[in-house]
Amino acid sequence: MTCYDLAVIGGGPAGVAGALTAAQAGLRVALLDGGARLGGQYFRHPPASLQASDPGAFHHGLDRFLRQGAALADRADLLLGHQVWTVERVASGAAEAAPFRVHALRDDRPVVVAARRLLVATGAHDRPLPFPGWDLPGVLTAGGAQALLKGNLVVAGRRVVVSGTGPFLLPVAAGLASAGARVLGVYEANGGLGLARHPLLALGKAGEAAGYGLALARRRVPYRTRQAVVAAHGGDELTHVTVAELDRDWHVRATRTVECDTLAVGYGFTPQLELLTQLGCDTAHDLDGSPVVTVDAAQRTSVPGVWAAGEPTGVGGAVLAEVEGRIAGLAIARSRGGNAPAPSPGAGVGGAGLGRGAGVLVRRRARLRGFARALLEAYPVRDGWRSWLADDTLVCRCEEVPLSAVREARELGATDARSVKLLSRAGMGWCQGRMCGYAVACLAGEQPQQPRRPIAQPITLGALQKSAPPDFPDPSALKHDERISDDKSR
Amino acid sequence: MKVGARPFEITVDGRPVPVLPGQTLGAALHAAGIRSWRTTRFGGRPRGLFCGIGVCFDCLITVNGRAEQRACLVEAAPGDEVTTS
Amino acid sequence: MPDVIVIGAGVVGAACAYYAARAGLDVTVLDRGPVAGGTTGAGEGNVLVSDKEPGPELELALLSNRLWRELAAHGGFEFEAKGGLVVAETGEVRERLVELAAAQGVEHAVVGGPELRDYEPHLADGLAGGVFYPQDAQVQPMLAAAHLIRHGRESFGRSALELRTGVTVTGFLRDGDRLSGVRTDAGDILAGAVVNAAGTWGGEIAAMAGVHLPVLPRRGFILVTEPLRRPLIRHKVYTAAYVTNVASDSAGLETSAVVEGTPAGPVLIGASRERVGFDRTPSIPVLGRLAAQATALFPVLREVRVIRTYCGFRPYCPDHLPVIGEDPRLPGLYHACGHEGAGIGLAPATGHLLAQRLGGERTDLDLKPFRPDRFPEGETA
Numbered sequence: 012m013t014c015y016d017l018a019v020i021g022g023g024p025a026g027v028a029g030a031l032t033a034a035q036a037g038l039r040v041a042l043l044d045g046g047a048r049l050g051g052q053y054f055r056h057p058p059a060s061l062q063a064s065d066p067g068a069f070h071h072g073l074d075r076f077l078r079q080g081a082a083l084a085d086r087a088d089l090l091l092g093h094q095v096w097t098v099e100r101v102a103s104g105a106a107e108a109a110p111f112r113v114h115a116l117r118d119d120r121p122v123v124v125a126a127r128r129l130l131v132a133t134g135a136h137d138r139p140l141p142f143p144g145w146d147l148p149g150v151l152t153a154g155g156a157q158a159l160l161k162g163n164l165v166v167a168g169r170r171v172v173v174s175g176t177g178p179f180l181l182p183v184a185a186g187l188a189s190a191g192a193r194v195l196g197v198y199e200a201n202g203g204l205g206l207a208r209h210p211l212l213a214l215g216k217a218g219e220a221a222g223y224g225l226a227l228a229r230r231r232v233p234y235r236t237r238q239a240v241v242a243a244h245g246g247d248e249l250t251h252v253t254v255a256e257l258d259r260d261w262h263v264r265a266t267r268t269v270e271c272d273t274l275a276v277g278y279g280f281t282p283q284l285e286l287l288t289q290l291g292c293d294t295a296h297d298l299d300g301s302p303v304v305t306v307d308a309a310q311r312t313s314v315p316g317v318w319a320a321g322e323p324t325g326v327g328g329a330v331l332a333e334v335e336g337r338i339a340g341l342a343i344a345r346s347r348g349g350n351a352p353a354p355s356p357g358a359g360v361g362g363a364g365l366g367r368g369a370g371v372l373v374r375r376r377a378r379l380r381g382f383a384r385a386l387l388e389a390y391p392v393r394d395g396w397r398s399w400l401a402d403d404t405l406v407c408r409c410e411e412v413p414l415s416a417v418r419e420a421r422e423l424g425a426t427d428a429r430s431v432k433l434l435s436r437a438g439m440g441w442c443q444g445r446m447c448g449y450a451v452a453c454l455a456g457e458q459p460q461q462p463r464r465p466i467a468q469p470i471t472l473g474a475l476q477k478s479a480p481p482d483f484p485d486p487s488a489l490k491h492d493e494r495i496s497d498d499k500s501r
Numbered sequence: 502m503k504v505g506a507r508p509f510e511i512t513v514d515g516r517p518v519p520v521l522p523g524q525t526l527g528a529a530l531h532a533a534g535i536r537s538w539r540t541t542r543f544g545g546r547p548r549g550l551f552c553g554i555g556v557c558f559d560c561l562i563t564v565n566g567r568a569e570q571r572a573c574l575v576e577a578a579p580g581d582e583v584t585t586s
Numbered sequence: 587m588p589d590v591i592v593i594g595a596g597v598v599g600a601a602c603a604y605y606a607a608r609a610g611l612d613v614t615v616l617d618r619g620p621v622a623g624g625t626t627g628a629g630e631g632n633v634l635v636s637d638k639e640p641g642p643e644l645e646l647a648l649l650s651n652r653l654w655r656e657l658a659a660h661g662g663f664e665f666e667a668k669g670g671l672v673v674a675e676t677g678e679v680r681e682r683l684v685e686l687a688a689a690q691g692v693e694h695a696v697v698g699g700p701e702l703r704d705y706e707p708h709l710a711d712g713l714a715g716g717v718f719y720p721q722d723a724q725v726q727p728m729l730a731a732a733h734l735i736r737h738g739r740e741s742f743g744r745s746a747l748e749l750r751t752g753v754t755v756t757g758f759l760r761d762g763d764r765l766s767g768v769r770t771d772a773g774d775i776l777a778g779a780v781v782n783a784a785g786t787w788g789g790e791i792a793a794m795a796g797v798h799l800p801v802l803p804r805r806g807f808i809l810v811t812e813p814l815r816r817p818l819i820r821h822k823v824y825t826a827a828y829v830t831n832v833a834s835d836s837a838g839l840e841t842s843a844v845v846e847g848t849p850a851g852p853v854l855i856g857a858s859r860e861r862v863g864f865d866r867t868p869s870i871p872v873l874g875r876l877a878a879q880a881t882a883l884f885p886v887l888r889e890v891r892v893i894r895t896y897c898g899f900r901p902y903c904p905d906h907l908p909v910i911g912e913d914p915r916l917p918g919l920y921h922a923c924g925h926e927g928a929g930i931g932l933a934p935a936t937g938h939l940l941a942q943r944l945g946g947e948r949t950d951l952d953l954k955p956f957r958p959d960r961f962p963e964g965e966t967a
């Protein structure tokens with residue numbers, strides 16, 4: 012087994028920046044990503060085989076990112092198509108020993124990568140809210156609509172409604188509209204003046220927002236605030252939605268119908284923390300209650316040898332992710348002398364500890380984090396969404412658990428999300444609570460908790476048995492009478 | 502945007518569906534107007550794409566006899582045979 | 587003021603509360619967390635007679651099995667009378683299984699090698715046979731605990747059985763040398779009797795009351811597969827090592843194969859036993875071994891995916907028997923814990939017998955083997 016100085020998990024802006032920075036400093040680096048190409052979510056792009064005329068049309072900076080990726084490919088081992096299902100910290104005594112084992116699956120076959128240090132840059136996924144009809148084909152997450160467009164050049168539908176909260180709705184709608192979809196409306200559940208409350212920060216982003224706004228205006232796409240889709244309708248497919256005017260807390264004041272074949276919904280993002288929680292990294296709650304991993308100024312987690320960058324430290328977008336990745340890469344390169352215990356999160360490092368030029372990065376990070384916080388404050392999820400649900404509205408899509416079953420679980424004595432899960436099955440299906448976890452936590456009356464997922468990707472039993480170390484006794488090789496011990500001490 | 506690649510074909514329950522090289526099964530089916538390809542085990546309700554990035558597992562598809570593949574992650578290949586359930 | 591406080595809203599505490607309420611007592615159940623928040627929430631749901639040594643535990647298991655079937659009539663916890671098939675890899679092992687079954691005196695059928703596939707069509711080739719126990723059954727543990735409490739409330743009155751979740755016991759109250767109640771973070775609660783049904787934390791609760799009860803954790807992992815579209819496995823299926831591992835004192839890793847389907851579709855795979863305190867860190871070698879054992883029994887499972895794994899901490903005492911009954915060292919204190927991986931199966935009998943003691947009646951089984959003060963002071967598990 013090759014031993015790397017650094018294994019980076021996640022090939023989006025944070026992972027690529029971190030891996031490249033470390034590789035340029037001379038470290039032996041492996042980067043693992045489950046996808047067929049680098050990019051993560053933000054830099055998702057069409058495969059070369061599509062021969063697209065303008066692959067960078069949907070995002071800023073794709074060319075620059077692809078150049079970074081090419082530079083990385085020259086200096087590091089890119090393990091694409093490798094889905095990491097668990098990360099192990101193994102006890103090691105020797106100075107050269109690699110304390111981390113990254114277990115991945117490539118075409119369902121187990122692959123193990125050993126490394127002295129880890130950078131976890133696993134990004135985030137959509138955080139949907141349940142509502143009547145959200146399980147109809149034709150209802151997608153905003154991220155799903157983007158993935159179709161950016162990665163496959165597929166327009167999600169012909170008559171599309173975009174709804175939810177947050178600035179992400181704008182590029183989704185603008186992308187769809189530019190690609191030829193008829194976007195019937197963008198419905199933003201919060202009031203739209205949030206960003207204006209932070210004029211200094213808004214300066215940096217208003218230009219970008221204005222760009223999307225112009226694209227929508229040019230195509231006469233209505234952008235409405237304090238409105239949202241509160242129900243989707245159709246037989247086996249989406250045919251129309253109910254759009255509501257909302258009060259400040261998202262209760263319904265008036266409704267109307269909009270006919271459409273596609274609905275893209277976005278209510279923010281959930282950082283993907285399971286590999287970090289497997290390792291025992293400390294977590295905290297972000298402004299919106301989302302669990303995030305805590306890191307210090309050098310992007311170190313509370314576990315020696317483990318760094319994190321990008322959305323897992325707090326949802327903040329691609330530019331911030333890259334900055335954090337670079338800071339982590341610098342810090343990792345400087346840590347070659349060994350894994351010193353992590354100082355407490357927040358401990359100052361400034362630019363001095365990371366070398367020249369780091370000061371610029373650290374200041375940029377602070378500014379971008381400030382902006383990300385402002386966005387979270389401007390576009391919160393408000394409790395009134397719960398009033399949109401009917402008794403038979405599915406809360407858990409995988410196990411088809413309706414709201415009534417969640418209520419019943421509470422009446423039986425479930426006082427937290429975990430016991431709601433155990434009594435109702437919500438969160439026990441294939442996705443293991445990724446889609447319904449936020450909603451179930453809200454309905455259980457608590458903040459979303461950090462994930463406890465030792466198995467981050469489904470793994471066949473055949474592959475799992477091969478993941479035990481080679482010298483671990485194979486049970487079928489044990490002599491049978493050895494297995495029946497006479498040690499019955501009663 | 503223009504696309505230079507030429508489509509190939511896969512079959513869905515025997516019917517041909519065009520795919521552009523590099524597209525995922527889920528994207529190709531969705532683009533062809535096939536919005537669902539499985540039904541849920543309790544309610545028998547149709548499901549297709551939802552999250553589009555491999556975390557929701559709604560898009561599980563059977564291709565070339567292999568079941569429970571995430572259609573949004575699997576790149577289509579010429580001659581792939583998809584069976585719906 | 588209730589007659590009885592039960593500490594612990596897991597399956598054993600729920601059963602104690604149910605039977606006490608049925609006997610006419612007013613019961614309050616306290617738990618620092620939700621219903622089934624402890625080991626019950628990590629249990630598989632085994633209601634077994636097959637793995638019990640002849641003697642007090644088997645008697646307890648037989649009584650409990652009968653009571654589970656009575657309770658199952660109320661519905662709500664997915665009781666499945668599916669039966670258990672203990673499989674032997676060699677003729678020698680099969681002989682020992684047959685001897686054990688004869689000694690147990692429990693309803694069973696000896697199964698020859700070629701007949702195994704009549705019971706389980708997907709079993710591997712080359713197994714030597716086994717023993718089928720029709721009485722082995724399955725429940726969903728968390729639903730069982732929750733519904734026991736609800737049935738109690740509905741059948742015997744809401745004031746007869748009160749559930750207070752999110753209440754942590756911080757100490758005990760005495761009146762002279764008798765227990766008179768508990769101190770909690772929500773105030774003092776007086777009662778005529780207190781039942782320690784705190785499972786793996788039973789030793790801590792006992793210590794708070796000033797008595798020694800050596801209950802320690804024995805960690806187990808379970809693998810949960812994807813929901814199968816059509817069921818592959820009809821019964822509970824275990825290898826003979828499951829029976830012997832239960833009795834083992836080994837501090838190291840003990841594993842045996844336990845495989846079964848569930849109504850919702852996933853296959854559950856166990857079983858491992860380790861003494862590692864309360865360490866929850868997933869152990870890849872253990873998970874790998876559980877997977878290997880399962881596929882050795884059912885090769886068809888090789889392509890089936892695991893989507894989840896979790897661990898639980900079985901509460902065990904040094905002699906592998908639970909603690910049931912009043913504590914002679916402290917009048918008013920009762921214990922019902924230490925069931926080590928058999929808690930779900932043994933819960934109704936535990937509750938029934940304990941209720942008899944609370945009412946001052948003679949118990950249907952002799953509780954002497956389970957008495958709380960049987961451990962030499964200072965002995966640890």
